[in-house]
Structure formats: structure tokens, C-alpha cells
Amino acid sequence: MSSLYIHIPFCLSKCPYCSFVSWPGMDGLYQRYVAALLREAAGLRPDASQLPLSTLFLGGGTPSLLAAGEVAAIVAGCRKLFGFSGQAEISIEANPKTIDPAKLTLLRKSGINRLSIGVQSFNDSELQSLGRPYSAEDAATTVYQARAAGFDNISLDLMYGLPGQDHHSWQQSLEQALSLAPDHLSLYGLTVEQGTPFHRQQDQGLLDLPDEEEIAAMDQITAALCREGGLAHYEISNYGRPGYECRHNINYWQNGPYLALGAGAFGCMQGRRQQRVSDPQRYCALIESGQSVIVEEECLEREASFRETVIMGLRMHCGVSREGLRRRYTMDVDTCYGETLIRLLDQGLLEMDAGHLRLTARGRIFANQVMAELV
Ligand code: SF4
Incomplete structure (x- = not known):
């Protein structure tokens, strides 16, 4: 993909x-x-x-x-x-x-x-x-x-x-x-x-x-x-x-990689997130003179990227794949979130089985608060 x-x-x-x-x-x-x-x-x-x-x-x-x-x-x-x-x-x-x-x-x-x-x-x-x-x-x-x-x-x-x-x-x-x-x-x-x-x-x-x-x-x-x-x-x-x-x-x-083009666009490849200059005139001038349009670059640490993938994945009803996380980060949600995860599960805001971690119907109502705990 x-x-x-x-x-x-x-x-x-x-x-x-x-x-x-x-x-x-x-x-x-x-x-x-x-x-x-x-x-x-x-x-x-x-x-x-x-x-x-x-x-x-x-x-x-x-x-x-x-x-x-x-x-x-x-x-x-x-x-x-x-x-x-x-x-x-x-x-x-x-x-x-x-x-x-x-x-x-x-x-x-x-x-x-x-x-x-x-x-x-x-x-x-x-x-x-x-x-x-x-x-x-x-x-x-x-x-x-x-x-x-x-x-x-x-x-x-x-x-x-x-x-x-x-x-x-x-x-x-x-x-x-x-x-x-x-x-x-x-x-x-x-x-x-x-x-x-x-x-x-x-x-x-x-x-x-x-x-x-x-x-x-x-x-x-x-x-x-x-x-x-x-x-x-x-x-x-x-x-x-x-x-x-x-x-x-x-x-x-799914926090997958994507290329990007154009003024103000963000792209993310190989764990590197790049932002382009947002003024379209300046964007054109830089491209025309063969200069870089990248104004900011960020490389996420493994755990920060893991957490971001969990939060983004929870937006979807199917949730985030635990096996996918393990393969990509060699980390699991239990070890990363410990007590916080247990509490959110106990409160009925999250549900987890062998395959996926996802928001419950109640969790979707409080999605912003749940995600703030998992950042
Ligand atoms: S100003 Fe343009 S980008 Fe912004 S909401 Fe209106 S149509 Fe969309």
C-alpha cells in the first residue's frame, strides 16, 4: 500500500x-x-x-x-x-x-x-x-x-x-x-x-x-x-x-507511510515526517530555483510512533491490530500502557481480544479523553 x-x-x-x-x-x-x-x-x-x-x-x-x-x-x-x-x-x-x-x-x-x-x-x-x-x-x-x-x-x-x-x-x-x-x-x-x-x-x-x-x-x-x-x-x-x-x-x-507534494503538505516516509513551506508563492519560487521546500522534519522515536499508531488506529471501529503492532514495533499494548490500559478496560471505554484493541460504544463518546490518556 x-x-x-x-x-x-x-x-x-x-x-x-x-x-x-x-x-x-x-x-x-x-x-x-x-x-x-x-x-x-x-x-x-x-x-x-x-x-x-x-x-x-x-x-x-x-x-x-x-x-x-x-x-x-x-x-x-x-x-x-x-x-x-x-x-x-x-x-x-x-x-x-x-x-x-x-x-x-x-x-x-x-x-x-x-x-x-x-x-x-x-x-x-x-x-x-x-x-x-x-x-x-x-x-x-x-x-x-x-x-x-x-x-x-x-x-x-x-x-x-x-x-x-x-x-x-x-x-x-x-x-x-x-x-x-x-x-x-x-x-x-x-x-x-x-x-x-x-x-x-x-x-x-x-x-x-x-x-x-x-x-x-x-x-x-x-x-x-x-x-x-x-x-x-x-x-x-x-x-x-x-x-x-x-x-x-x-x-x-493505520499510521502508514505516505508521500506528499505541495505547499503546506505533510509527508511521512521511513519514520520521517516532513512539512513543506505553506506559502504557495514561496513554494513555487523555491522549487523553480531548485531549493528544498521542507521547513520541518521530525523523526519519531519507536515508542512515540507506537503510541501514535495506537491512537490513530482507535479512530477506526475495527481498532488497532495487536499482531500488527508487535510485528511493526516488537511491543505490545499491555507492556506499553500497563495500569492505564487495565483501568480503561475496567471502565468499559476500551475492549481488547487476542486480535484487536478498540473503543467501546461508550469509549467512542469519550474518545478524546481516552486518547489523551494513551498519547
Ligand atoms: S476556506 Fe477553503 S479549505 Fe477552508 S473550509 Fe473553506 S473551502 Fe475548505
């Missing part, structure tokens, strides 16, 4: 809750950025054992802002340099405002076979408060158009815990999403990040967020509707039809 993540850091506008590496108003840079990406790709030189690629993920930002020809050039460049395995999953994130039938057809022809549409809500006033420049109807139309263009693996992103939202409006949004028969859903609770307009509004008491009871009701609705819709809850925030789980993300949750 080998994966490549490519970051496209451009957006139409900056959403008021967003703290990702993403920049609006850089249309003039797209072509130059794609050329820089391909140049960085040519210099990557992964081991032959890591090729061909099993997954490619174009994430952002808003990768669908690029012209279809630019996306096609990236996919073709990766195919030429790294190759793709027969069943490779090739995903792109898309914003409904930035795609139309012609573009979708060209994206599909370029080899993209999985579309992840950032809808966020099917409620127009929520979309407005999130700064999303399209309507619920536009989002639904995009899904129909994507099916017509030949996409048979479509994921929708939705957010809950939004300002002004209650469990009724969440239910309507989710029902609307499910009525479009998506193959996969990513459902994220809003987190108010430092430095964002939402954070400033919260400081001023102007952000009307739903309380814990409302969030618990939303969680219950999510579980029931996704189950009825045939989408299995395979990761804390992710639901998929059997066989449509996101393989690229599963590799992250």
Missing part, C-alpha cells in the same frame, strides 16, 4: 471557521503551481518497493478550482512517475460552486475515480453562515451531475454543531444527503479554531452554538439514519457503503 497526498491550497474565499492552509485570490498562480508540483514530484524518488501508488488524494483548499486540464496534467504526471496499481483510488475534493458537467466529465476521463464533495449543509441559512457560496439545491445538482459523468464513488462532507443549528435541521440535512445515495459520508463536528472569525465571534459571545444535549441528539440521529441508509460507521467521523471506505484515509489511520 502506498499513498500520495497532493495539497492544492487555493480557495474561492476563506470560510469563517477554517484554519487550513488555504488562500483565496491566487487564480494567477494556478498554472505555475501545477508546474512546481510536477517538478517536486519528479524529484521525490520513492523506493521501488513503494510503487506503484495505491491511492492518490488531491486535497485542499479546493482542488476543483483548478482547470480540468491542470488536474489531468497532475494525474498523468503521477501516473508516469509513480504508476498506479490496478485498483488505485484516485480522489479529488470538490466544492459545488467550482464544477459543472463538462468539468466533471473531464475529471473522470483524467482517471479521477472518487469525488469528495464538500457540501457541509443542506440548509441554505447554515450554508450562508459558513460562508459557502452555493445553495443546497446547487449541491444536490452537483451530485446528480457527478453520477451522470460516471462517478460511482461519491463522498459528501457535512458538518454538525453549527451556529443556529438544532437536531431537527441536522436531521433534515442528513436526510437530504442520504436521499442522494452517497457511497460515503464524512460527518465532522464543528471545532472553533484559534485565529478564525468564528473564534472571535465566540469570544464576543456572538456564536450561538448548540449545547451538549443537542449534539448528543444529533449523534443519535446520525447513527440511526446512516444505519438505515446502509452506511457503516467505520471511523469516528466516517461512514461508507461496504467496499467504499476511503483507502487513502485508512492508510493515515
